[in-house]
Every structure is written in structure tokens, then in C-alpha cells.
Amino acid sequence: MTAVQMRAKHVTRRFGAFTAVNDVSMQVQPGEVVGLLGANGAGKTTLIRMLLGLIAVTSGSVELLGGPPDRERRRRLGYVPQGLGLYGDLTVRENLSFSARAYGAAEPVLPPALTAHADVLVRELPLGVQRQVAFLAALAHSPEVLVLDEPTSGVDVLASAALWDTIRTQAEHGAGVLVTTHYMQEAQQCDRLLLMSNGQLVAQGSEADIVGSTTAVAVHTSDWAQAFAALNAAGAPVMLEGRAIRVANASPAKLQEVLNAAGIEATVQPVPATIEERMLVLARAANAS
Amino acid sequence: MFGVRSATVRFGHTLALDDVTVEVPGGSVVAVVGGDGAGKSTLLRALVGEVPLDGGTVEAPPKQRLGYLPASAGSWAALTVRQNIDFVAGIYGLAGEELTARRAELLDRASLTPAAGRLAARLSGGMRRKLGFIMAIVHRPALLILDEPSTGVDPVSRIDLWRLVSEAAASGAAVLMSTTYLDEAERAAQLVVLDSGRILVHGSYDQVRAGFAGVVTQTDEPVRAEWAWRRGRAQHEYWPGADPPPGTTVVAPDLEDIVIALSLVRRNEVLS
Numbered sequence: 001m002t003a004v005q006m007r008a009k010h011v012t013r014r015f016g017a018f019t020a021v022n023d024v025s026m027q028v029q030p031g032e033v034v035g036l037l038g039a040n041g042a043g044k045t046t047l048i049r050m051l052l053g054l055i056a057v058t059s060g061s062v063e064l065l066g067g068p069p070d071r072e073r074r075r076r077l078g079y080v081p082q083g084l085g086l087y088g089d090l091t092v093r094e095n096l097s098f099s100a101r102a103y104g105a106a107e108p109v110l111p112p113a114l115t116a117h118a119d120v121l122v123r124e125l126p127l128g129v130q131r132q133v134a135f136l137a138a139l140a141h142s143p144e145v146l147v148l149d150e151p152t153s154g155v156d157v158l159a160s161a162a163l164w165d166t167i168r169t170q171a172e173h174g175a176g177v178l179v180t181t182h183y184m185q186e187a188q189q190c191d192r193l194l195l196m197s198n199g200q201l202v203a204q205g206s207e208a209d210i211v212g213s214t215t216a217v218a219v220h221t222s223d224w225a226q227a228f229a230a231l232n233a234a235g236a237p238v239m240l241e242g243r244a245i246r247v248a249n250a251s252p253a254k255l256q257e258v259l260n261a262a263g264i265e266a267t268v269q270p271v272p273a274t275i276e277e278r279m280l281v282l283a284r285a286a287n288a289s
Numbered sequence: 290m291f292g293v294r295s296a297t298v299r300f301g302h303t304l305a306l307d308d309v310t311v312e313v314p315g316g317s318v319v320a321v322v323g324g325d326g327a328g329k330s331t332l333l334r335a336l337v338g339e340v341p342l343d344g345g346t347v348e349a350p351p352k353q354r355l356g357y358l359p360a361s362a363g364s365w366a367a368l369t370v371r372q373n374i375d376f377v378a379g380i381y382g383l384a385g386e387e388l389t390a391r392r393a394e395l396l397d398r399a400s401l402t403p404a405a406g407r408l409a410a411r412l413s414g415g416m417r418r419k420l421g422f423i424m425a426i427v428h429r430p431a432l433l434i435l436d437e438p439s440t441g442v443d444p445v446s447r448i449d450l451w452r453l454v455s456e457a458a459a460s461g462a463a464v465l466m467s468t469t470y471l472d473e474a475e476r477a478a479q480l481v482v483l484d485s486g487r488i489l490v491h492g493s494y495d496q497v498r499a500g501f502a503g504v505v506t507q508t509d510e511p512v513r514a515e516w517a518w519r520r521g522r523a524q525h526e527y528w529p530g531a532d533p534p535p536g537t538t539v540v541a542p543d544l545e546d547i548v549i550a551l552s553l554v555r556r557n558e559v560l561s
Contacts, residue, residue, distance in 0.1 A: 279445055
């Protein structure tokens with residue numbers, strides 16, 4: 001077992017004049033589940049494609065399982081894309097034997113939850129079960145590092161808990177896991193988060209570290225429809241939260257001014273932002289620059 | 290009030306909706322949560338009139354006062370953003386200066402003005418959902434039905450979409466939207482959790498929390514595996530009636546814990 005399973009050192013990738021990934025350094029260690037967050041176009045996919053050796057770096061270096069990401073090392077990797085990569089016209093058992101042979105691994109034993117579905121065509125199964133099958137296929141060759149793209153999106157909470165149990169079991173056995181996502185619920189399951197924006201790694205650590213000092217504003221008022229209309233007309237990024245109003249990326253004093261001008265009584269208070277709101281602030285800053 | 294009462298829908302031997310009652314008051318957002326196959330789309334399509342009920346009743350406005358964003362596309366790929374809007378607006382009899390003004394207003398609200406001349410096929414996922422939303426709301430419907438408006442949408446566009454949905458509710462529309470994301474459901478005035486065609490729990494987030502009985506504990510070694518689930522490195526375990534053993538750490542359950550615990554109650558009932 002190598003000390004670090006994936007590493008990027010000052011990695012930059014340019015496509016013509018466009019810099020997709022800009023001086024990013026990161027690593028994934030054995031036994032940890034790292035979440036890679038970022039809006040569309042932040043550079044997540046380009047970074048992963050470099051880590052896997054699917055495209056070259058412009059500068060800097062990447063390491064997979066202690067060396068360059070070549071074919072031999074990629075065999076020791078498990079990857080579950082968002083589209084799952086299963087054959088809908090094959091049964092569960094046929095899919096699993098196909099992928100096991102492709103990796104030269106033994107066919108995986110079906111867990112109790114999947115035995116009833118063994119001879120069912122994959123396309124006839126609910127999404128949660130399909131995801132379990134995709135995991136099983138990706139894990140048959142005991143990969144040392146796992147890359148998962150939004151592994152639980154679209155499934156119900158029980159199916160999602162079962163998938164996270166599978167992911168955690170792999171990590172406990174020493175696999176390093178990199179999860180790309182832009183969903184809060186998935187981010188909260190990770191040990192450590194990395195946030196990319198505009199090609200750069202802009203924050204890392206816990207959820208609190210990612211949000212940093214970014215705040216949103218909560219507006220409480222008995223006259224929420226009026227308050228909403230006034231703030232919306234003033235161009236604030238408003239949304240409803242139950243019967244309260246939440247504004248991302250705004251100054252409480254300015255909102256109070258707008259409400260006062262409209263003659264609406266309301267309390268205005270800063271609250272910690274969500275990860276999504278942090279991404280919105282970063283995206284607006286990137287657009288402005 | 291719009292909604293469905295004791296709605297039951299069968300597809301062959303599958304009970305897609307089983308005695309479901311949901312009310313959608315004007316001026317608020319009701320979120321239907323559940324995974325793939327829970328019955329969300331069937332419920333929404335029953336309200337739109339696309340799926341006939343086998344039992345129960347539907348209360349919905351006539352078509353010209355109804356707005357619907359289906360789970361798929363919602364726009365025509367070979368038309369531009371502007372053509373898509375104009376086509377749908379034409380169906381509702383919107384034309385001339387009224388259409389020009391309404392189109393400009395909606396494009397601006399959705400930050401789509403710069404993309405007005407672009408083919409729908411060439412929009413990003415988030416932009417395409419926002420276009421679908423505009424098309425569903427162009428005629429100012431009294432009931433707005435949105436099937437997973439935010440699925441596959443990037444986080445920044447998701448905030449935009451929530452603003453648009455909020456705006457529709459704030460101007461008086463009754464909004465029913467489905468989602469697979471619990472954080473979105475938390476934000477709605479009312480949430481309805483569906484599981485295999487049945488309502489697992491409903492109410493405001495505060496009501497759901499207040500009505501949740503039993504205790505959730507955090508542990509590395511769950512006592513009863515069939516009542517435990519993963520949360521990060523640790524596991525959570527549900528104690529529906531009896532108190533947990535002494536010395537265990539009790540946690541304040543969030544919506545995810547509550548929905549999992551209630552799903553386990555149903556599953557363990559079925560198994561026993």
C-alpha cells in the first residue's frame with residue numbers, strides 16, 4: 001500500500017488560451033473519503049482526467065498509486081461514472097461477469113440485497129439498485145483507489161445509506177476515495193472537502209472551512225410576500241425558506257434599507273451560508289473579474 | 290384548494306400511488322421528496338391530468354391556468370430560447386406587446402437574456418431547466434407543477450431556480466415541485482415524503498421534526514444493524530420506542546435521519 005493514492009502537485013491545464021485547471025495541489029490518502037466540489041466548469045472533471053492519466057498536464061505533476069497514471073496503475077482503480085457504465089440489456093449477473101473479466105478479476109458474490117435481482121435486466125431495476133450493481137462491478141477487482149461521480153444522486157435515502165455503507169467499507173479497508181459532487185448531502189458524508197472555482201482550489205477542509213466567512217441573510221417578517229417582492233425588485237438573490245426569506249450574497253444593511261424604503265417591518269440577520277451559496281459568491285466574483 | 294385526495298393509481302400490478310392526499314395552497318411551495326420510483330412523477334402527472342386516478346379525486350384548475358414542467362426536456366431542442374417561449378405563449382393567446390414585455394421580464398429574471406437567440410439544444414443543463422420553467426410560467430398559472438426542476442442542475446443555477454420558484458409562490462401561485470434533494474425540501478413551506486407510492490411523512494419541516502418520535506444515537510458499533518445507517522465515519526441508530534442503552538450518544542436528528550428512520554420502520558414492518 002502506497003502512502004498517498006492520488007496526488008496533484010501544482011497542476012495546470014490549458015486548452016488554447018483557456019486555463020481549465022490553475023496550479024492545483026491536492027492528495028487523497030488511504031482510508032479517506034475526499035469530496036471534490038465545484039460548480040459546472042470549475043475544473044473538477046479536467047483535474048480528474050489528469051489524475052487518471054486520460055489527458056496530459058500542461059505543467060506540474062500527477063501521481064496515481066505512487067507513480068505516473070499509466071494503464072497498469074489504472075487497473076488498480078475503481079471508477080463509477082454518473083451514467084453508471086452498465087449494460088441495460090444484460091442481467092445483473094451478466095454485467096458483473098463482463099466487468100470482472102475485463103479486469104481479470106473473479107466474479108463478485110452477490111450480496112443478499114441483490115440476489116433476488118440476479119437474473120433481471122439492469123434497465124428494469126430501480127436506480128438505487130442499479131447504482132449498487134455499478135459499485136459491485138467497480139469493486140470486483142479490489143481497487144486501491146475509487147473515483148465516484150455523484151454516487152448517490154437520484155436515489156432514495158435508504159438506497160443512499162446503503163451506498164455510503166459500501167463506500168465507507170472500502171475506505172476502512174484502506175482504499176482512498178475521491179467523490180465529485182455538488183450536493184450538500186453527499187458533501188456531508190465526506191471526511192474532507194476540496195472546493196474548486198474557476199480552475200483553482202479555493203478552499204479545503206470541513207464544511208465550515210469551505211463556507212469560510214461567507215454569510216447569507218435571513219429576513220423574518222409577517223409580511224413575507226411584500227418583503228419578497230421588494231427585495232426581488234431590488235435585484236437581491238432572494239429565495240423562500242419556509243415562510244422566511246433568505247438572501248445569498250448580500251449585505252444586511254442594504255437589505256434593511258430596501259425594506260425600510262418599502263415600509264416593511266422585518267428583522268434582518270446574517271446566517272452562515274450553505275456550500276451552494278458559497279459557490280454562488282465565487283461564481284459572481286469570477287464573472288466580475 | 291388544489292391537490293389530490295385519497296389518490297390511488299395502479300400500473301398493472303404496481304400500486305404507484307396508494308391513498309395519497311396532498312394539498313397545495315396558493316402562495317406557497319409544497320415539495321414532494323422521494324427516490325426513483327417513489328411515485329413523485331405519478332402524483333404530479335395526476336394533478337396535470339396526464340394520469341387517470343383509479344381512486345380518489347383531483348382538484349386542479351383548467352389547463353389554461355395550469356403550468357407544468359415535465360421531468361424530461363420541457364423545451365424544443367431545435368428552437369431558440371425566444372422561439373420556445375413565443376411558441377408556448379402563443380398557445381395561451383399571448384401576443385404583441387404583451388408577449389414582448391412578458392418575455393423580456395422572464396428572460397431577465399432567469400438571467401437568460403444573453404442566450405435568447407441560442408438554440409435550446411446548445412444550452413447548459415441549468416439554462417435548459419430555467420427555460421423550461423419560463424415556459425411553464427409564461428401565462429401566470431394558478432397552479433405550477435415542477436417535476437425535478439433542479440436535477441442535474443449546477444449549484445449556481447439551482448439558486449437561480451429557487452429564486453424563480455419562490456417568486457412564483459410570492460406572487461400567489463400554488464407550487465408543487467418534486468425533488469430528490471432533502472435540503473430543497475427543507476426550504477419548502479410544506480414537504481411530502483413519498484416511499485413506494487405512500488406518504489411516509491408530511492408537514493412543514495418544523496412539524497415533521499416535532500412529530501418525530503423515538504431517539505437517534507450516534508455510534509461506531511450499532512447494536513441492531515437493521516436499525517442503523519451511515520453518517521460519515523460513524524453510524525446512526527434509531528430507537529423507535531424503547532430508550533437507547535445507557536452511555537450512547539443521542540443526536541438531534543436532521544431531515545435525512547428522520548426520513549431514513551421512518552423508512553426503516555416501514556421496511557422492518559414489512560419484513561417482520
